[in-house]
Amino acid sequence: MGLGEDIRKKLAKRAAEEIKNGMLVNLGIGIPSLVPDFLPENHTVMFHAENGIAGMGQTPKNGEEDPHLCNAGGFPVSVRNGASYFDSTVAFGMIRRGKVDVTVLGALQVSENGDLANWIVPGKKVPGMGGAMELASKAKKVIVLMNHTDKWGAPKLVETCTLPLTSKRCVHMVITEMGVFSVSEAGLVLSDLFRPFSVSDVVQKTSAKFTVSSKLKII
Template structure:
C-alpha cells in the first residue's frame, strides 16, 4: 500500500523537528522534500543538493519553474537569498568532509544495527545510487523516513537487511507511519508512538527487536 498525503506530511513534520537554524541539510526525493514546509518562516537552514546547490527553497508552481534550476532528482526548485552554486564535485566534497549536518532520506530496509538498504532492488532498473552512499556514510545525522511495512505487509525494520546495503551502521533515526525509532549502540529504541497505535501493535509489525523509551512520546497524526 502506498502512503497517503496525510501520513507523508506527518512524517515530514516530525523530521523537521530534528533541524535547527544554521544547519546544512541534504534531502532525498519523495517525502523528505516536504520537510522545508514545516520549518518556521524566516528560518536560517541551508538545503544542499549533490548537483551543486546550497540554499534550495520551496518547489515552484509549474508555470513559474525555471528550467535551469532543479535538485539532484531533476525536480524544479527555487533558491533562497544567499544561495550559491558549485561544481557537483564540490557538492560531494562537502558531504565527504562531513560538512552536512543532517541528511533525510527514504529506505527500502533498515536493520536494528542501523544498516541502510535504499538504492537497489536486484533485477529492477534504477537510475543509480546517487549520493546515497556518501550521505549515509558521512552526514553527521542520518534520518530515514519510510513506510513501516512494504506493500506485502512485511516489516521494513529488520534484524538484518536482505537487500544490498547502501552503508553499514549509518542510520541514527527512523520515522515510520507507526512511530519514531532511535538507533543506539544497544539497538533500536521506540521514542515516539503515533496515535492510535499501541506498542504491542508495533511489535507485531516489526521484525527487528526494539526497546521502549521510559518517556514514550505519543504523537497525533
C-alpha cells in the same frame, strides 16, 4: 501501498523538528522533499543538492518553475537569499568532508543496528545509488523516512538487511507511519508512537528487536 498525503506530511513535520537554524541539510526525493514546508518562514537552514546547490527553497508553484533550477532528482526547485551554485565535484566534496549536518533519506530496509539498504529495488532496473552512499556514511545525522512495511506487508525494520547495503551502522533515526525510532548502541528504541497505533501493533509489524523508551511520546 504508499502513504496518504496527511501521513506523509506528518512524517516530514516530525523530521523537521530535528533540523536547527544554521544547519546544512540534504534531502532525498519523495517524503524528505516535504521537510522544508514545516520549518519557520524565517529559518536559516541551507538545503544542499548533490548537483550543486546550497540554499534551496520550497517547491515552486505550477508555472513559476525556472527551467535552469532543479534538485538532484531533476525536480524544479527555488532558491533562498544567500544560495550558491557549484559543480557536483564540490557538492560531493562537501559531503565527503562531513560538512552536511543532516541528511533525510528514504529506505527499503533498516536493520536494528542502523544498517541502511536503499538503492536496489528488487525486480527493477536502477541507475545506481547516486549520493546515498556518501551521504549515509558522512552526514553527521542520518534520518530515514519510510513506510513501516513494504507493499507485501513485510517489515522494513529488520534484524538484518537482506538487500545490498548502502552503508553500515549509519542511521540515527527512523520515522514511519507508526512511530519514531532512535538507534542507540543497544539497538532500536521506540521514542514516539503515532496514534492510532499501539506498541503491540508496532511489535507485530517489526522484525527487528527494539525497546520502548520510558519517556514514550504519544502523538
